[in-house]
Amino acid sequence: MVFPIQLPHDAPFTPDQRAWLSDFLTQILAPGSHVPAPSGPAVPVTVLYASQTGTAEGLAKKLIKSLKKGNFAPELQDMATYDRSRLAHEKNLLIITSTYGDGEPPDSAADLHAWLMSDAAPRLESLSYSVLALGDTSYPDFCKCGIEFDTRLESLAAVRLYPRVDVDVDPDAPYSQWSAGVIAALCPTNSTAAPRSEPAESEETGYSKSNPFPAAVLENRNLNGPGDKQTHQIALSLADSDLAYQVGDALGVYPLNPANVVDEIIANLPFKASEVPAPDGSEVSLRHALIHHYDIGSLNKSIIQKWQAKSGSPFLRSLVAADDKKAYDDFCWGRDLIDLVIDHPADFNDAEEFVSILKKLQPRLYSIASSPRAHPGEVHLCVGIVRYQTFGRQRGGICSTFLADRLASAQPPRVYVHSNNAFRLPTDPATDVIMVGPGTGIAPFRAFLEDRKTTAALGRNWLFFGNPHRASDFLYQQELESFQADGTLARLDLAWSRDQKEKLYVQHLMLQSGAELWAWLQQGAAFYVCGDASRMAKDVDQALLQIASEHGKLSPDEAAAFISQLKKDKRYQRDVY
Ligand SMILES: Cc1cc2nc3c(=O)[nH]c(=O)nc-3n(C[C@H](O)[C@H](O)[C@H](O)COP(=O)(O)OP(=O)(O)OC[C@H]3O[C@@H](n4cnc5c(N)ncnc54)[C@H](O)[C@@H]3O)c2cc1C
Ligand SMILES: NC(=O)c1ccc[n+]([C@@H]2O[C@H](COP(=O)([O-])OP(=O)(O)OC[C@H]3O[C@@H](n4cnc5c(N)ncnc54)[C@H](OP(=O)(O)O)[C@@H]3O)[C@@H](O)[C@H]2O)c1
Ligand SMILES: Cc1cc2nc3c(=O)[nH]c(=O)nc-3n(C[C@H](O)[C@H](O)[C@H](O)COP(=O)(O)O)c2cc1C
Known part of the structure; x- marks a missing residue:
């Protein structure tokens, strides 16, 4: 899949350069394309990552693969084991980091982060760098760790070779933009950018996050006895998928939204339901789009701002005008899209305009609860089912209730393996x-x-x-x-x-x-x-x-x-x- 490359607005280019470069970067990212190669000696690049659950690590490895196709000498480094005395001698440093906890660095970044923020950090005049910050806008401190690395390196006199890109959950398009941008920035302007003759990486084959596997359900059983909690053991078949996993990995699951809530939303919209574009560009019915493709779950500041612009609700107007984080959080807590639809009607022109303000429905991760050695061809999950009642409405977590309640009637859950090298058994089996x-x-x-x-x-x-x-x-x-x-x-x-x-x-x-x-x-x-x-x-x-x-x-x-x-x-x- 190729995403059109949008350069950040503060990228230092004239409009003509911007248009040319966007086009060029889009083309070189196409399957079968080549990475531009600076001429002369190979350009050293260190890709330094910090990952809690494997996403940043996966992207870092992907970037190393791309760099190897050009005239670069790339080196992959995990922040956990990175020798910080190297920092002052690095030439080109590409940082990919997530943010965890309440705006904290991932565990593996904690030490380097603390040292870099302290007075002990050296001046870094000879360092060129760029940061890809992974995060999720549903957390108040969006991408905080990546932002801190970026601003601190700048204050230590390092040179930002490409603007930081902040990723809201789904890294595909922003990663493409950032990696193409840094690669272009690493190519000296007088280089011939000659493509190498080696074969380009073939397009991803097999099942993956972008091509999830429909897994047959072998078992779906509540592990709790009578009481408040409901935790399901879910066994899925990986037969004929070629998907392999290690203990410590997670499984990504694409949920479907509950049809009854979708129908209630549609019944309360002021326009006639029609075909709408799905996030992949295909045209589908509004009902299909709301069940399969768009997030109708929890609210956030961004959707409230967009909703308010279309709604005459005095309450929303004052909420947006106050722009108070706690007020937003208090309003969002325990509410979903259906509450906006019913309590704060908005005047959308049509279904297309309505879905344009919704975020893409995201897969959820579940720590894998089985060893492939003990259950070949299967993967097991242990899923806590989220149910609660707020504002007079019985509600459920989208994915956990999909797995608990809606599997029988729906098609098989679509899954992929999310590898996590940061959670592995000791290599020496004699270790306690x-x-x-x-x-x-x-x-x-x-x-x-x-x-x-x-x-x-x-x-x-x-x-x-x-x-x-x-x-x-x-x-x-x-x-x-x-x-x-x-x-x-x-x-x-x-x-x-x-x-x-x-x-x-x-x-x-x-x-x-x-x-x-x-x-x-x-x-x-x-x-x-x-x-x-x-x-x-x-x-x-x-x-x-x-x-x-x-x-x-x-x-x-x-x-x-x-x-x-x-x-x-x-x-x-x-x-x-
Ligand atoms: C690496 C990783 C591994 C994971 N492993 C597991 C695992 O093994 N097992 C597991 O069960 N989960 C696991 N999770 C969590 C899982 O991914 C989902 O977040 C979880 O199942 C909830 O998703 P959902 O779609 O059901 O709920 P969502 O639709 O995402 O809803 C959750 C939201 O509902 C709201 N909410 C929930 N309860 C209440 C309440 N009482 N009052 C008001 N609002 C409320 C909150 O806003 C909450 O954020 C893991 C997550 C990660 C990142
Ligand atoms: N951040 C998140 O989104 C998040 C985190 C965890 C779980 N969940 C979701 O919530 C659902 C149920 O979660 P779960 O089954 O994992 O159970 P849980 O809610 O984590 O509770 C498991 C046990 O931990 C106890 N506990 C509560 N506070 C604790 C603390 N500070 N230190 C140590 N133990 C503590 C609980 O006791 P008491 O309840 O009696 O206090 C309970 O006995 C799942 O859907 C899961 O995905 C979401
Ligand atoms: C428990 C938890 C806490 C998180 N806290 C934040 C946060 O404070 N700010 C943010 O922007 N993203 C936060 N995220 C989102 C992660 O940064 C995001 O999912 C990222 O893609 C994970 O990358 P990784 O797999 O490389 O660790 C959090 C995710 C989890 C599961």
Whole structure:
């Protein structure tokens, strides 16, 4: 697929140069095309990435492949292991980073980021750089980490060779724009930009994010007993797909929106439903477009601003005029598109204008809960089903309710493998493993345990799991107990948060066994966390610091350095969401 290249408005070109360059870049990105090659000695380029769940890493590798087609000497570097003393000697640095938590760097970027922001960072006059910042506008601090790298390098006197591009969830088009822009900027103006004769990379074949696989559903079962929670074990067939995965990867799932909500939206629109363009340019019915292609879920500032421009709602007018972040957040919380349609009618001319303000429906990621060695040809997920009631309406998460409720009548779910090298079992099977995964955080650890069992890995395994009630929420109880019985699990610590008066969480159990946990770490164990990012993962991190300080007799600074070294050594990995 080729995207027309739009150059950023602040790119330093005249209108004529801009038009020519856009056209040129669009053409060179076409399948079968070549990357322009500066003449003379190969141009050194370091591609430095920081990724929490693999997207930035995937793009960095793709960029390296493109650079190798031209006269460049590209080098791939992970921020986790990057030797920062190199920075002052780099010539061309291309940074690709995501943002995590509440506007924080990914784990692998934390150290480099902190150092670069500090007074210890050197002047970088001889460095040329550009940043691709991955993020999601549904988070308040959109692309904050990439923005900080970009502005800090500029303040250290490095030269921006191409403007930063900020990515809102879907990287395809912005990545194409940015990579073409930086490659063009890396070619000296007097170079002949001669294409090399080597064959161009063939167009992507097989199943992928842009060509998802329709996977037959083998099993769809609620793992919870009667109670508030609903968590589904979903087994999908990968037969005839050629899709392969490793434990630690995630599966991307394209959901369909609920037809009943779509019908309610259409019934309340002021115009006659007609054909509309889908995001891929094809013409489909409005109903089809709203079920398959457009996001009718949660609201954000951008859609409210666009809606307000078409609506006479005094409330929306004052909300937009105030431009207050908290007021936007308060309004958006618990509301969806249907609330705008019904409560704040808007005067769209036609269906096409209406869909033009909607965002593309995005796939959701799920940590893979199976080992391919234990279940060849299958992939299993452990999905928490999101249901809640707000403003008098029963609502559901789009993808989790699609998987729980709408699979039978819909076509098979379309899926792809999202590789994540930042969440991998130790390469040495004799290494001990400590896993902390409450709630759906159990998913990758079921896969780890299956893998460690089928490979007869010698290292010990210790799992911390938690959920509200033992009676109803002990996910994979039989499997975990049999892992205990056959010795795969050396220890299983269970935190039932609501089975007693005081909350009991996984980190409380870690602290209770702090001496032993410290001993495991001292013997080389790797430490993994999966599940809720906003509270649990932070509290577990604090508990780990406390254990290092109490049982390792480390000062706060030494404990922090110990944790940071664990991350660098890839012995502390997190898959949190
Ligand atoms: C790398 C990664 C791995 C993941 N692995 C797993 C996994 O193994 N298992 C799993 O279950 N999930 C996992 N997730 C989360 C998953 O991707 C989805 O985010 C989750 O299933 C919710 O998606 P949804 O489409 O059902 O809900 P959405 O339609 O996206 O709705 C979620 C939104 O609903 C709103 N909402 C939810 N509850 C309430 C409430 N009580 N009141 C008001 N508003 C509310 C919030 O705005 C929330 O953001 C993972 C995420 C990532 C990034
Ligand atoms: N950021 C996100 O969007 C996000 C994050 C996590 C989960 N989810 C979604 O929410 C749904 C259910 O999630 P889930 O099954 O993974 O369960 P969960 O809500 O993460 O809860 C699992 C267990 O963790 C406990 N817990 C709560 N706060 C904690 C803390 N600070 N430290 C340690 N443990 C804590 C809970 O206890 P109590 O409930 O009793 O307090 C419960 O026993 C899923 O759809 C999932 O995708 C979304
Ligand atoms: C738990 C969580 C927190 C996130 N926080 C932010 C954020 O604060 N700002 C932002 O712009 N994007 C945020 N994102 C979106 C990611 O940056 C985005 O999905 C990115 O493509 C992930 O790239 P990676 O796979 O390379 O880590 C967050 C995503 C998750 C799952």
